[in-house]
Amino acid sequence: MDNSKLKILLIEDDKIDQKAFEWLIREENLPYDSAIVKSISEARDILDCKQFDVIVSDFSLCDGTAFDILSSVKDTPVILVTGAGNEEIAVKAIKAGACDYLIKDIGRTYLKAIPTMVENAIKHKKLELILDQKQKNLMAIFDAVPIGMLLVDENLIVKRVNDAVRQTVLRDFRQIINRPIGQSLYCINSTYNERGCGFSPSCATCVLRETITCALNTGQSVRKVEMQPVLKVAGKEISPWFCVSAEPVIIDGSKHVVIAIDDISDRKNAEEKLKETMEIKSQFISTVSHELRTPLGCMKEGISIVLDGIVGQVNDQQRKFLDMAKRNADRLAALVNEVLDFQRLEANKVKLNIQENNISEVIDEAYQTMTSFAKQKSIDFTLELEGNLPKARFDSAKIIQVLTNLISNAIKFTPAGGKVSVCVKRQDENLVIRVSDTGMGIPKEALSKIFDHFYRVHRLGKEIQGTGLGLSIVSKIVTLHGGRIEVESEIDKGTSFIVFLPLSGKPAPEVLPAKMDEALEKTLTNH
Ligand code: ADP
Numbered sequence: 001m002d003n004s005k006l007k008i009l010l011i012e013d014d015k016i017d018q019k020a021f022e023w024l025i026r027e028e029n030l031p032y033d034s035a036i037v038k039s040i041s042e043a044r045d046i047l048d049c050k051q052f053d054v055i056v057s058d059f060s061l062c063d064g065t066a067f068d069i070l071s072s073v074k075d076t077p078v079i080l081v082t083g084a085g086n087e088e089i090a091v092k093a094i095k096a097g098a099c100d101y102l103i104k105d106i107g108r109t110y111l112k113a114i115p116t117m118v119e120n121a122i123k124h125k126k127l128e129l130i131l132d133q134k135q136k137n138l139m140a141i142f143d144a145v146p147i148g149m150l151l152v153d154e155n156l157i158v159k160r161v162n163d164a165v166r167q168t169v170l171r172d173f174r175q176i177i178n179r180p181i182g183q184s185l186y187c188i189n190s191t192y193n194e195r196g197c198g199f200s201p202s203c204a205t206c207v208l209r210e211t212i213t214c215a216l217n218t219g220q221s222v223r224k225v226e227m228q229p230v231l232k233v234a235g236k237e238i239s240p241w242f243c244v245s246a247e248p249v250i251i252d253g254s255k256h257v258v259i260a261i262d263d264i265s266d267r268k269n270a271e272e273k274l275k276e277t278m279e280i281k282s283q284f285i286s287t288v289s290h291e292l293r294t295p296l297g298c299m300k301e302g303i304s305i306v307l308d309g310i311v312g313q314v315n316d317q318q319r320k321f322l323d324m325a326k327r328n329a330d331r332l333a334a335l336v337n338e339v340l341d342f343q344r345l346e347a348n349k350v351k352l353n354i355q356e357n358n359i360s361e362v363i364d365e366a367y368q369t370m371t372s373f374a375k376q377k378s379i380d381f382t383l384e385l386e387g388n389l390p391k392a393r394f395d396s397a398k399i400i401q402v403l404t405n406l407i408s409n410a411i412k413f414t415p416a417g418g419k420v421s422v423c424v425k426r427q428d429e430n431l432v433i434r435v436s437d438t439g440m441g442i443p444k445e446a447l448s449k450i451f452d453h454f455y456r457v458h459r460l461g462k463e464i465q466g467t468g469l470g471l472s473i474v475s476k477i478v479t480l481h482g483g484r485i486e487v488e489s490e491i492d493k494g495t496s497f498i499v500f501l502p503l504s505g506k507p508a509p510e511v512l513p514a515k516m517d518e519a520l521e522k523t524l525t526n527h
Contacts, residue, residue, distance in 0.1 A: 005033040006118065009046065011057040011069065012081075013038040017108070021056075024111045032118075040064040044072065052076050054118045059089055070096050077121035081110070099124055148261035150181070153254065154216055156209065158184045168240070168263060170233050181208065185231060208244060208259075215246035215257045222246045226264070241268040282347050289340045296336065300329045331465070338469045341401075342453060345476040352395040352480055354505045359431055360385050362396050363424055366403035373408065378416040381407075386425035393505025398477045405470045406435040406497045412464055413495070414439030426503075430483070433499040441491040450487065451475040482506045 012018050018036050025032050035050070037043045040063045043055075055073065057066040059082040066080050070093065077099040082090050090101035099121045102110045139160075142149050148165035152158050161176050161184070169176070169185050176184040207227040215222050225244045230237055243262040248255065303326045305311060307319065314322065344350050367383045374381035403422070410420040418438040425432050442450060442457060449455045453472040474497075478485045482502050489495040 005031045007052045008032045008034045009052040009055045010034060010036045011043045011061065012036065013058065013061050020108050020111055028115065030115055040068050043069055047073060054079065054121050056081060056114065059086060066093060067096060070098055077125050079117050079121060150259045151256055152181055152212060152259065153256050156181050156212060169231065211244055211246045212257045212259065215248045216255055219248050240265045282343055285339060285343045289336045292336050296329060296333050303329060335467055338467050341473050342469045345473060352398060354393050354395055356391050356393050357396045359389050359392055359424060362399055363403065363422060366400050366407060367422060369404055370407045374411050374420060377411055379411055379414055380419045382421045384421065384423040389424065389426060390503060392431055392503045394481055394501060402474045402477050402499065405474050409470060410435055410437035429503050431501045431503060434496055436494060436496040438494040441493055441495055442489040443491060447487055447489060
């Protein structure tokens with residue numbers, strides 16, 4: 001047998017039509033390897049032992065009709081041949097799976113169409129196979145992905161689920177397919193009282209129903225909706241957290257939705273635990289700091305009374321030790337205050353007192369406070385204010401805190417004899433405050449980290465005391481004002497911090513809960 005030839009089976013009981021078909025093959029030199037049978041039973045026999053590329057079948061045969069063949073051959077294209085006036089049958093045959101039809105005529109000109117029809121039938125079959133394969137691949141992915149996948153039709157009836165869904169709801173295939181989604185997943189609300197729930201098609205507050213309906217109505221995908229339905233699994237009620245996405249698709253001409261359901265209970269529980277831990281941690285910090293403040297205040301007061309000679313004369317050596325004790329008590333008090341400030345800002349507990357203020361006065365106050373500190377270190381400390389600075393809206397106490405922090409850092413990290421300057425001007429709708437020094441500078445690789453809490457640049461042999469909280473507090477206060485802070489620095493040349501403060505005093509939008517979690521998480525993992 002020639003394998004390059006197309007194998008065609010003709011089912012035809014009319015001898016003349018059989019001959020005409022053979023004549024056509026010869027006359028047109030068609031590359032067909034043909035077989036001819038005259039009945040359904042003969043066709044079945046030959047089909048049992050031989051594979052054909054195309055079947056051309058007369059409709060009415062002595063022992064049945066072409067429908068009998070159509071139901072038994074699924075993979076071979078069938079071209080139906082009917083007599084004139086039988087078009088209705090031909091259409092039915094197409095619906096039953098025939099790939100095309102021909103109407104017989106007296107002159108047998110219909111035969112001429114056979115080569116083109118055979119060619120089309122084969123092309124059609126190939127395309128069908130490719131599509132079929134693609135569909136199978138897609139379904140294999142659908143079944144294999146580790147997150148739950150459901151296919152529902154527009155009445156919210158479940159048409160297909162994958163293994164991950166079955167494992168989550170511990171039910172077998174028959175209890176899920178062709179049921180409304182609420183019953184399939186056994187949502188207790190949809191099953192018993194139809195109140196607000198995760199799955200009921202009839203429930204007005206059902207998150208899943210809303211998600212699917214939205215995807216169906218808009219034709220757009222809906223992504224990452226979180227919900228917590230109450231399900232009954234193996235006789236027990238459970239409340240898992242799910243993250244749901246819905247993708248509208250058209251299958252066999254009608255609207256469907258593919259739903260991906262990811263069980264995020266572990267993540268949600270971990271988040272919940274983390275939040276609780278952070279709350280305990282932040283309460284602990286706040287309680288400890290407050291408890292430290294009072295005794296510290298008493299210690300400082302006591303030392304000052306002795307130092308001032310109120311309770312008797314103090315000799316030089318005693319003064320030296322008392323001074324040391326005072327310095328350390330002051331440092332401890334500053335540290336406690338910084339930790340408290342940081343914790344309140346981090347927990348979003350700081351409310352700004354925004355008022356219309358004169359920036360020159362505020363800057364001057366910070367400048368005066370820091371002058372003695374600069375003098376002690378023999379630093380040339382200057383202030384430069386642009387004329388006619390407009391009034392601006394900000395929390396003056398907080399901006400003074402920002403300035404004293406930046407100035408004290410500048411003085412701290414600049415060797416004696418160096419310079420520190422504060423310069424303020426207006427630029428568009430911002431006040432620009434620049435605090436510059438001629439100090440040791442900050443290494444390039446540290447610039448992106450210095451605003452992180454507890455971050456400090458370690459310099460061997462040049463360790464300068466601090467908490468690593470100052471800049472983090474500064475940047476949070478500036479951000480709360482809707483402003484921003486930048487830094488420029490060169491090693492051994494100096495550093496400038498530039499604060500951009502909006503004149504309008506429009507506070508930044510509240511920190512989103514997610515962002516807050518992130519900050520808390522970071523704090524927890526770092527410390
Ligand atoms: P602290 O000053 O308490 O260490 P900060 O958060 O204020 O904490 O600053 C973080 C780090 O940034 C400092 O440890 C220091 O290394 C660096 N830094 C801040 N300001 C300056 C400055 N003006 N010059 C050089 N380094 C600075």
